[in-house]
Amino acid sequence: MTAQLYCFGESGNAYKCALTLTLTKSEWEPVYVDFFNGATRTPEFRELNPMGEVPVFVDGDTTLSQSGVIQDYISSKTGKLGGRSAAERREILRWIFWDNHKLSGLAGSTRFLMNFLPEEKRPAGVIPYQQGRLAASYKILETHLTGRSWIVGDGPTIADTACCGYLYYPEPFGFVRSDWPAIDAWMSRLSGLDGWAAPYDLMPNAPADSA
Amino acid sequence: MTAQLYCFGESGNAYKCALTLTLTKSEWEPVYVDFFNGATRTPEFRELNPMGEVPVFVDGDTTLSQSGVIQDYISSKTGKLGGRSAAERREILRWIFWDNHKLSGLAGSTRFLMNFLPEEKRPAGVIPYQQGRLAASYKILETHLTGRSWIVGDGPTIADTACCGYLYYPEPFGFVRSDWPAIDAWMSRLSGLDGWAAPYDLMPNAPADSA
Numbered sequence: 001m002t003a004q005l006y007c008f009g010e011s012g013n014a015y016k017c018a019l020t021l022t023l024t025k026s027e028w029e030p031v032y033v034d035f036f037n038g039a040t041r042t043p044e045f046r047e048l049n050p051m052g053e054v055p056v057f058v059d060g061d062t063t064l065s066q067s068g069v070i071q072d073y074i075s076s077k078t079g080k081l082g083g084r085s086a087a088e089r090r091e092i093l094r095w096i097f098w099d100n101h102k103l104s105g106l107a108g109s110t111r112f113l114m115n116f117l118p119e120e121k122r123p124a125g126v127i128p129y130q131q132g133r134l135a136a137s138y139k140i141l142e143t144h145l146t147g148r149s150w151i152v153g154d155g156p157t158i159a160d161t162a163c164c165g166y167l168y169y170p171e172p173f174g175f176v177r178s179d180w181p182a183i184d185a186w187m188s189r190l191s192g193l194d195g196w197a198a199p200y201d202l203m204p205n206a207p208a209d210s211a
Numbered sequence: 212m213t214a215q216l217y218c219f220g221e222s223g224n225a226y227k228c229a230l231t232l233t234l235t236k237s238e239w240e241p242v243y244v245d246f247f248n249g250a251t252r253t254p255e256f257r258e259l260n261p262m263g264e265v266p267v268f269v270d271g272d273t274t275l276s277q278s279g280v281i282q283d284y285i286s287s288k289t290g291k292l293g294g295r296s297a298a299e300r301r302e303i304l305r306w307i308f309w310d311n312h313k314l315s316g317l318a319g320s321t322r323f324l325m326n327f328l329p330e331e332k333r334p335a336g337v338i339p340y341q342q343g344r345l346a347a348s349y350k351i352l353e354t355h356l357t358g359r360s361w362i363v364g365d366g367p368t369i370a371d372t373a374c375c376g377y378l379y380y381p382e383p384f385g386f387v388r389s390d391w392p393a394i395d396a397w398m399s400r401l402s403g404l405d406g407w408a409a410p411y412d413l414m415p416n417a418p419a420d421s422a
Contacts, residue, residue: 051309051351062298066308069301087273090280097277098262101311125336140262 003028005070006048006056008035009205010116012108012166013067014055018202019161020071022195024078032204036116067165068096071158081158091152095159102137106130107166111173115207131174138180145182149189156193164190168198171207214239216281217259217267219246220414221327223319223377224278225266229413230372231282233406235289243415247327278376279307282369292369302363306370313348317341318377322384326418342385349391356393360400367404375401379409382418 005021007014007030021028033039033054040052049056049065056063057070059077064070072093075082083089099105110130113122141163144151151159167175167187177184190196200207216232218225218241232239244250244265251263260267260276267274268281270288275281283304286293294300310316321341324333352374355362362370378386378398388395401407411418 050355051313064301064305066305066312068308069305072304073301090275090284093283094275094277094280097279097308097311100308101277101316102262105312105316123336123340125334126340129334129337144261 001060003057003059004031005029005203006031006033006058007054007203008033009200009203010169010207011035011054011203012104012111012169012199013053014203015168015199016067016104016158016162016165017055017057017070017074018199019164019196020074020081020158022197022202023156023161023193024074024080025195026074026078030203068093068100068162071096071162075158081156081161083152083157088153088157092157092159095151096162098140099159099162099165103134103141103163104165106134106137107173107175110134111166111169111171114173115171127174134174138175138183142180142182145186148182149186151186156190160186160190212271214268214270215242216240216414217242217244217269218265218414219244220411220416221380221418222246222265222414223315223322223380223410224264225414226379226410227278227315227369227373227376228266228268228281228285229410230375230407231285231292231369233408233413234367234372234404235285235291236406237285237289241414279304279311279373282307282373286369292367292372294363294368299364299368303368303370306362307373309351310370310373310376314345314352314374315376317345317348318384318386321345322377322380322382325384326382338385345385349386349394353391353393356397359393360397362397367401371397371401 003026005014005017005028007018018030033045035054039045040054046052048063051065053065055067055070056065064073083092110127113127150156151163164187177187214237216225216228216239218229229241244256246265250256251265257263259274262276264276266278266281267276275284294303321338324338361367362374375398388398
């Protein structure tokens with residue numbers, strides 16, 4: 001049976017997995033989760049993932065959640081986008097944790113608040129606070145990528161497909177690609193890879209804000 | 212040479228590593244990082260960790276950052292607090308990612324804003340927003356621990372030493388242990404383990420707010 005990725009177009013965390021699947025030439029199909037109409041809060045979905053989040057990846061008897069775990073599983077299974085040594089694998093994991101905590105963790109909720117929540121429901125003060133923290137994260141990534149082609153080692157890895165998770169989306173959340181030349185060049189290298197596709201071309205449904 | 216954990220008492224992310232080290236009976240020593248006086252922003256520290264964060268773990272030629280990576284390294288090296296199968300190891304990693312993203316990631320900054328930042332500098336609206344998200348996370352952990360002794364499998368693992376990272380601290384950030392009976396019982400099981408110690412007993416310096 002073809003492996004299934006439970007996802008929706010707007011989810012950058014799901015995009016990390018979809019991009020990892022397509023770049024490793026894996027066989028997979030997306031299963032649309034209607035997040036904006038409460039699908040992740042249903043008992044059926046909670047049975048699949050008690051954390052109530054996409055992405056969820058089902059490959060035969062294996063059901064996984066958390067994008068970092070799914071990415072690691074796909075990389076191990078295909079032998080692609082991984083590290084070449086224990087030290088490289090730890091370095092990859094380090095950047096995926098950093099991304100989850102300091103980049104995607106903040107970018108995802110900032111983009112949600114700015115684009116997918118009615119203006120009157122946006123909690124005051126949160127967006128500028130998170131954008132301030134994000135600016136520090138962009139700077140760390142920019143510094144790291146200056147003089148480097150990829151985040152770890154000399155080729156693309158799941159550290160790259162993690163850190164870019166929210167950066168290709170069209171909805172504004174404060175990230176201006178042209179402000180960060182090393183990030184910009186890295187994103188161009190990534191999007192030049194065979195099989196790369198933008199989030200809304202890889203996963204079902206149009207942006208929630210145009211609904 | 213004895214392994215060194217760069218840390219400070221207030222850091223729950225460092226505590227996860229310190230607790231993992233002590234519960235695995237590892238040889239280690241803490242190296243105090245004077246975070247509240249800017250030590251993580253110095254060029255010397257940035258050379259050690261360009262992400263500008265504690266914990267950093269130095270074991271011979273290996274220098275690691277990100278608590279999840281350090282915990283995984285210690286567990287692998289000692290053969291303790293790990294999973295017994297590939298599936299258990301993935302499940303452990305899943306909970307560590309979840310913690311970093313949805314529990315510690317929010318608890319750490321909420322506690323910082325509420326206790327270590329002067330009231331006039333606290334960004335309006337952020338604390339209640341984050342506490343609302345945290346309540347959803349406590350509920351997920353409470354549900355998971357109901358009927359279970361440990362987060363993964365039938366013994367303590369680094370998933371437990373990750374998720375508890377901020378929960379034993381005395382400073383208020385909205386977590387009330389008695390509100391969550393399954394979390395409370397799990398915390399008692401953890402603190403009953405041989406070698407367990409509270410954060411300020413494992414890492415140097417008194418709380419910043421009493422300075």
